[in-house]
Amino acid sequence: MHHRIDDRRTNVSENNPNPTLLSRLGRGEADALREVYERYADDVYRVALRLTGSSADAYDVAHDVFVGLPEAMQRYDPNRPFGSWLRGVAVRTAQMRLRSARRRREVALPNVAGLAVRSRQEAVVDRLTLEKALDELSPDLRSVVVLRELEGLSYQEIADLLGITKSAAAVRLHRARRRLKDILRGNR
Amino acid sequence: MIAIKRHPSWRELNRLADDELDADARGAALKHVAACPRCSANMSLLNDLRVAGRGMRHPSPPKDLLDDILRDRARGLRTILPAVPPSPRPARRLLPAAAAVAVIASLAGLATLTLTSEAGAGASELTVDPALPLPGERIRLAYRPGVELRGETELRLRLRLRGPDSEPPRQTLGAYDEVILRPDGDGLYVGSFQLPPDFAYAVMAVEDLSGARLDDRGGRLWSVRAHADDGTPLPDAIRQEFLVLQNRSWPEARDALHEMTLLYPEMAEGWSMQLTYEDHTRPPAEEAVNRAGHREHFRQLERQLEQGNPSADEVAAMVRYAWALEDQAAVEHWLGRLEALAPAHRLAMNYRMVGLGSDQVEATQYIELLWSVEEYRTETVCRAGFRAAEVANDADFAREWATRCLPLADDHDFALRLALVLVAHEETRERGIREIRMLLDHVSEQTAEERPLHYTPEEVQRESRVLRTTLRVGLGRQLLDSGEPVAAVLELDAAEDLGLWLPDLYRLRLEALLSIGDMSEARSDFHRLDADPVYPRESVDSLVRLFPSMTPVEREEGRGQAEDEMIERVLDLEVRRGLPPGRLTTPAGQSLALETLLSGRPTILLLWDRRALEEPDDIAQVLRATDLLAGGPGQILWVTPEPASESLQSFRRRYGLELPVYQDPGSELAAALGYWGVRSYIVIDGTGRIRTHAHSLMEAVRHLEVLLLGSRDSA
Incomplete structure (x- = not known):
């Protein structure tokens, strides 16, 4: 399922979820979270996987992002593309995870x-x-x-x-x- | 300068890959890449990265992820997600212009590093036959090796040949040549060499065919001079000998001048140089008597030359002699004659430039006038013109002279200064950068073939790294000053890749990274400065405030990693060779073996003749170094050829110099150590092995501290 990357980026930025959905998400409604998940989980998981290089870590990152998403909506600026903002949140979450994982790492990296x-x-x-x-x-x-x-x-x-x-x-x-x-x- | 087809920089290749070059630059880069295997490989790698990246797997999240998320939320689990921060504002420049200049000045000093090889076996001998050769004559060479070079099937004798006009600061100091020496069955290695017709003087060293082991006569080299038919050394030969020795051994240099005045009393050159050198070493009480004798001799020379038809060089020697005698009227007189005879003579322009009898405007007009005449468009005139622009602090004028001079510049330091002037201005920046990249290529390709006699190929590589680092750091600093922080960082990155440990570079790059708001990357350089044992702690304390979110644990971790890096880099540049035997004299007149004085302690030998050079900065550095090492196992021994005297003790008391001082009679130890220049810093480990010749006292202290860290001391 390879997209042309530029196409995918354009689609995300042009098709923000409707404000009602985002309001419901902000209130923590499970159905809204499910709907947003189904639309954006691929993007979030993909970027998390690529950043962490580990499906276990990617799983945890995507998990943390969506679990915390309703509360994080307070910081979302509706004038920005939602998909880009969410991807940014995923990137930051993955970076945090990577930093802490590196500190824990004890086994040498493969050559x-x-x-x-x-x-x-x-x-x-x-x-x-x-x-x-x-x-x-x-x-x-x-x-x-x-x-x-x-x-x-x-x-x-x-x-x-x-x-x-x-x-x-x-x-x-x-x-x-x-x-x-x-x-x-x-x-x- | 030799024109070399320039490779695009890594940054240019990246910009090409990202389609960020303008049409012209893109066309030129593509054309180069198509024809250059190295750049083509780099470009392919960048493209491959992209292709591989975009072809990476793109799996969907596991099916149970959504259920987990919903279940955990239903259980009340919440996560606090990081905010996407607003883009930071660039930070203001931190480094004052004067400090930035100091950074470069200290790095530029790196370029003058002399790395000497293992002190050769003392028993070796080289015989030249005939002993008093004429220019153009064939000489036979017979070498009896010491322990180090015995048993080789062949040896190589390398020569550096100097002609009559080989004169600093130009890099026309002669040409390298070599002779293969073969065993004659009697323990000797023999060969022959045809001296060039314009030969004046040569220095020589012998090495194995790989160049890894060399005998440079304990740093002194062997030499041969050109002679006249009657066996008298030619004045050109003595002058060249003096030029070689003046930076290595003052007593020997003075002997050469003495010989010149004995053999050629009618030549002002020897007398003027002798007077200059005597001023450094003669007790003040004798100076007046000595000068009176010189004045009388000067008048005799004047009478002789007024009656004859002196050459420009003879007239120039009279200018120098008059200047050494501080006889202003005589200087003006002979300078006028020199300008009439040879208006573009280097000495004439130098005197113009120091404003002797004229002002800067007049000096500038004089040089412009010279430049307007085709035959005077020389490197010497260029240097004078550029210097005039620098003195006048006129950027436009300097840029004009830089453009004129670059095709004529024949040494790296000068070419770098010229190119940096071009980089400073937006209109000429590209050309300046191009020139520096050509210099880098030139340094990479040329140093191997012009290897100094004291250097093994490995040491040449080290020096080349130092020089290339200097060039890149110079460019990086100028780019930062010119408002190009991204290019500056990349240039400094490339400089760092050359493997030296350079706090000044880290400070500069930290500033560049802060100016583009990248605190995260800047922190790595902070850690390096934090780890450096001689970087001023007050500066580190000031910088740490720029990283308020850094925890003490993070700081300690970063410092530890940086310390490892420092150890690796510092030790990588080591010379590691044995200490020649030597004795030093205590202030009480007792002669002690060097090993006794070292007493197994890691030591910095500070070779410094304060009579030759006494600058406030020298004293400040010594005081700081002793402070840094106070209470630890390391020590500094000050070694000087100056005999113990009340003057020396008074000097020490005046400045609070508490380090022990020992006399090196006749500079014997210094010469055996390959002591070049007026100060030298040699680091010796606890086992008595030389670990490095440092470029500065602070670098020596850092090296000592690295040895004391101990992790690789025994490696």
Whole structure:
């Protein structure tokens, strides 16, 4: 179920849920939560999975986001696209989880250098390699790569989502790509 | 400068991948990428990342997730979700302009680092036959190796050849050449070499064919001079010898000048240089008598030259001699003759530039006039013009001279200064950046082939890293000053990748990151500054207020990680070689072996002749270093060629210098250590091994502290 990323982003931003649904969600009505879940759970789970790299963590992130969503609606600005805002909440929640998970981590990360790209002829960074390499990045750097390369967001959209400046988004993206380059070529 | 096809930077490739380059830049970058395997591979990687990213699996959430959510909410479970924060405002600049200049000044000093190799085996010998060769003559070389180089099938003798005009500050200090030496069956390695027709002087070292082990005669190198038919060394040879020795060994340099005045008393050059050097070392009581003798000699030379037809260099030597004698009228007289004879002579312009007998406006007009004549469009004129613009603090004028000079600049420091002037202005920024990238390529590609005699290939790589770091940090600082913080950060990132530990870089980058509002990334640099043992604590205390949400635990964790990084980087640049034997004299006149003085303690040998250079900053650094090491196991020993005297003791008392001072008679130990320059900082570990030649006293203190951390001391 691959979407063209730009199409998907456009759909989300143009089709805000109706205000009544969002009001009911804010009051914690289960039916409203179910309806919002069915519409946005894929997006939330996908971004959580890509950021955390773990289906267990993605599950927990999506769980926490939707459990806390009705209360968080107090902070939602109805003039903003709901889908983007919700994705931002998911990104922040995933980042928090990643930070605490990294502090807990005791086992060394797998060496992905063996999966590294060797030459242009075989220069296909496959999905598995990228997933493992992403796991080596700090949460901040991982987030910008995911949002840019996987979610297809612009620098400004990344900046808005992460609450950083566009310049900071550009710096982090360049840093992240360079780090990935080193990891994939075994130059860490 | 050698033009080199420039590779797009990582940032440019990223912008190309993100379609953020303008049409012209995009076209040029694509054209390069198509033809360049390295950039093509990088570009492919960026594209592959995107393709792989967008092809990643996209599973739906597990079916039981919704039920869990609804059930947990029904049970009253609530989560507090993080808010999406508003985009931050950029922070104001933190670093005062003067401090920023200081950062660069301290880094620029890195570029002058001299790394010496293992002190060679003392028993080695090199014989040159004939001993008094003529320019253009073939010489035979016979080398008897010490322990280190015995048993090799072949050895390589490397020479650095200097001609009559090889003169600093230009980098035309001669050319490298080499001779393969082969065993003659009698324990000697022999070879021969044809001296060039314009040969004046050469220094030599011997190494194995890999270059990893070298004998540089304990840092002193071997030398050969050009002679006349009657066996007298040529004045050009003595001058070149002096130029080589003046930064290494003052006693030997002075001997060369003495020889020149004995053999060539009619040449003002030797006398003027001798007077200048005597001023540094002669007791004040003798100075008046000495100067009177020089004045008399100067008058004799004047009478001889007035009757003849002196060359420009002879006239220039008279200007220097008059200047050393502080005879203003004579300076004006001989300077006038020099300008008439050779208006673009370096000395003439230098005197114009220091405003000797003229003002800055007049000096500027003079240089512009020179530039208007095609034959005077030289690197020397360019330097003078650029300096005039700097003195006048005129940015437009400086940019104009920078544009003129860049094609003529023949050393990296000068080219960097020129390029940074272009980077500072929006209209010329791209060109300035391009020039610096060309310099980086040039440094990467050239240092290996012009390896100084003292350096192993590994040490050349280290120096190249230092130089490239200097270039990149210089560019990063200028980009930050020019309102380009993103480009500045990326440039500083690239500088950091070269592996040095540089608090000044971290401070600069922290500022750049704060200016784009990225507190999170800036915090890493804060941790590095926090971990650095010599970075001023008051600055760290001031910076920590910028991170109010950082907990003490987070700070401690970050500092610990940064400390590990520091240890790795600092130790990576180590020289690690044995300490040559040596003796020092205590103030009471007792001669002690160096090992006795070290007594197994990690030590900084501070080689400093305060008579040669006494600057407030030197004293402040020594005081600070002793404070930092106070109470710990590390120590600083001050080593000077200056004999113990009341003057020296008074100097110590005046400034509260409590560190022990020892005399190195004849600078024997300093020479054996490869002591170059007027100050040197050598770090020795507890086992008596040299760990590094630091670029500054603070760097030496940091290195000592890293050794004391102990984690890799025994590695």
